[in-house]
Amino acid sequence: MPEQRTYVLLHGAWHGGWCWRRVADRLRAVGHIVFTPTQTGVGERKHLLSPDITPETFTLDVLNVIESEDLSDVFLVGHSFGGRAISCVADRAPERLRRLVYLDAGLPQSGKSAFDLYTPELRAARLELARASSAGLSVPPPPAASFGITDAADAAWVERHLTPQPTAVYALPIVLDHPLGNGVPATYIRCTNPGYSNTLPSAEYAQSQPGWQYLEIATGHDAMVSAPAELTEMLLALD
Numbered sequence: 001m002p003e004q005r006t007y008v009l010l011h012g013a014w015h016g017g018w019c020w021r022r023v024a025d026r027l028r029a030v031g032h033i034v035f036t037p038t039q040t041g042v043g044e045r046k047h048l049l050s051p052d053i054t055p056e057t058f059t060l061d062v063l064n065v066i067e068s069e070d071l072s073d074v075f076l077v078g079h080s081f082g083g084r085a086i087s088c089v090a091d092r093a094p095e096r097l098r099r100l101v102y103l104d105a106g107l108p109q110s111g112k113s114a115f116d117l118y119t120p121e122l123r124a125a126r127l128e129l130a131r132a133s134s135a136g137l138s139v140p141p142p143p144a145a146s147f148g149i150t151d152a153a154d155a156a157w158v159e160r161h162l163t164p165q166p167t168a169v170y171a172l173p174i175v176l177d178h179p180l181g182n183g184v185p186a187t188y189i190r191c192t193n194p195g196y197s198n199t200l201p202s203a204e205y206a207q208s209q210p211g212w213q214y215l216e217i218a219t220g221h222d223a224m225v226s227a228p229a230e231l232t233e234m235l236l237a238l239d
Contacts, residue, residue, distance in 0.1 A: 006033045006071055007235065009224075010062055012080025012105070013165045014141035016043015019079075019158070022228035027235065037065045039085070041138075046163045051137060053166040055113075055174045059088040066096050075238060077101040080221065081165075083202070084108045087181070088174055094182045099238055103231075104191040104221050107202040110176035114169070130167045138164035148194050148220015158225060180209075187213040187238060189231075194221040213238075 007027055009020040017036035024034045039061045041049040062085050066074060074097050078086035083105025090100055106114065115123045126139050133140045141162035144155035176182075188206030207214045215234060219227035 002031065004031055004033065005075060006035075006073060007075045007077065008035045008037065008062065008066065008071070010037065010076070010078045010082035010086055011039070011043070012078075012082050013139075014042065014162045015079075015222075016045070016161065016163070018043060018161050019222065020224050023224045023232050023235070026228060026232040030236070035065055035069065035071075037061055041166045042163045043161070049138060049164065049166060051166075051168060053168055054172050055084060055088070055169050058085045058169055059092075059174075062086065063089050063093060066093065072096050073098045075099050075101060075235065077103055077235065078105050079103040079224065080105055081114070081169075084114065084169075084174060087176065090182045090184045091176045091178050094184050097184045100181055100184050100186040101235065101238065102186065102188045102202070102206065103223060104189065104194060105202060107180060107205055108174050108176070111173050113171055113173045115171055116173070126170065127167075134164065136167055138166050139170070140164050144222075147222040147225075148191065149222055149226055150220070151226070154225055158222065181212075185211070185213075187215060189215045189217055189223070189234060191221050191223050192216050192218050 011017060011019050016038040020036040024036050027034045038045050039058045041053045076086050076097050083102045086100055087108050090097055130136045130139045144158040149155045149158055190203040206212050217223055217227060217230055223231045
C-alpha cells in the first residue's frame with residue numbers, strides 16, 4: 001500500500017483555501033490527508049478583515065492548524081504570497097515538516113516587508129488602490145487574467161471568490177531566526193506562463209540554493225486552477 005502523506009496547501013494573496021479544491025480532491029482520492037487553511041480576513045474568513053491582521057496572524061493561521069491537528073512529516077505548500085507564511089512556519093517548527101514547496105512564490109527576507117521587495121511603482125499602485133477602496137485597510141483583487149487564467153469559466157469562478165487582501169501583511173516585516181527554510185528540504189515550482197510581469201527574483205534565488213529542488217510547470221500563476229492534474233502529479237512525485 002502506498003505511503004499515506006499529509007499535505008498542507010496554503011493559498012496566496014486574495015485567495016482562500018477554496019482555490020486548492022481541484023488539487024486537494026485529487027490528493028485525497030489517492031489516500032492522502034490534505035488541509036487547505038484560509039488565512040484570516042480573506043476567503044470565507046473575510047468577515048474577520050481588520051487593521052490588526054499582520055504577517056504574524058498569517059503565520060499562526062498555518063502553524064496552529066499543524067499543531068492543533070497534531071500533524072507531522074508535512075508537505076507544506078505555499079503559493080505566491082503564501083511563501084512568506086510557510087517560511088515563518090519552517091523557521092519555528094521545522095521538526096513538523098518533511099518538505100517545503102514554494103509554488104511560484106515570493107521568497108521573504110528577514111526584517112523586510114513584502115512592500116520592501118516590490119518595485120516602487122508596484123508598491124505605490126497597491127497603496128493607492130488600498131486608499132481608494134478601503135481607506136487603506138485592504139488591497140482589492142485584480143482580475144483573474146492577472147493570475148494567468150485564460151479559461152472563461154475558471155476566470156468567472158476565481159473572480160467570484162477573490163477577496164481583498166489586508167494591507168498590513170504587505171507593509172509589515174517578518175523576522176526569521178534562521179536561514180530561509182531552516183534546513184527543511186525545499187522545492188521551488190515556477191509557473192512559466194504566469195500572466196503578469198514578475199519582478200521578484202525568487203525563482204533565480206531558488207535555483208542558486210544548494211540542495212533546493214527546482215521545477216517548472218507550463219501554466220499560469222494559479223496552477224492549482226489551470227493545471228490541477230499536472231500540479232498534483234508533481235506534488236505526488238516529491239520525496
